[in-house]
Amino acid sequence: xxxxxxxxxxxxxxxxxxxxxxxxxxxxxxxxxxxxxxxxxxxxxxxxxxxxxxxxxxxxxxxxxxxxxxxxxxxxxxxxxxxxxxxxxxxxxxxxxxxxxxxxxxxxxxxxxxxxxxxx
Numbered sequence: 001x002x003x004x005x006x007x008x009x010x011x012x013x014x015x016x017x018x019x020x021x022x023x024x025x026x027x028x029x030x031x032x033x034x035x036x037x038x039x040x041x042x043x044x045x046x047x048x049x050x051x052x053x054x055x056x057x058x059x060x061x062x063x064x065x066x067x068x069x070x071x072x073x074x075x076x077x078x079x080x081x082x083x084x085x086x087x088x089x090x091x092x093x094x095x096x097x098x099x100x101x102x103x104x105x106x107x108x109x110x111x112x113x114x115x116x117x118x119x120x
Contacts, residue, residue, distance in 0.1 A: 019044060019045065021044070034060070035060055035115075040057075044097075053076060054076060056104040058104075071085070072104070
């Protein structure tokens with residue numbers, strides 16, 4: 001007697017959901033506000049909504065000419081969160097993307113303000 005075989009239904013695998021990207025256009029800061037460029041980028045896992053890769057940079061060669069003009073930056077490109085400031089790299093605490101972005105925005109605006117004060 002032959003054992004009855006259970007039939008299996010094979011489902012087609014649905015494609016993995018694509019990462020959501022937070023990448024506003026590059027923002028050019030007018031000279032009257034300190035000048036420079038601000039870039040932000042974040043890759044967001046669509047399942048967990050966690051940001052798993054990010055970078056934010058304030059570039060202004062008039063303030064700092066080395067490091068391709070990057071005055072300030074935050075990223076986790078090497079597997080750990082860190083901050084770039086005028087060529088120096090320091091470790092940072094693991095924070096949500098929104099907190100990093102807010103901290104970054106406050107800092108670059110203050111740096112640009114101080115730069116303007118020196119010019120006046």
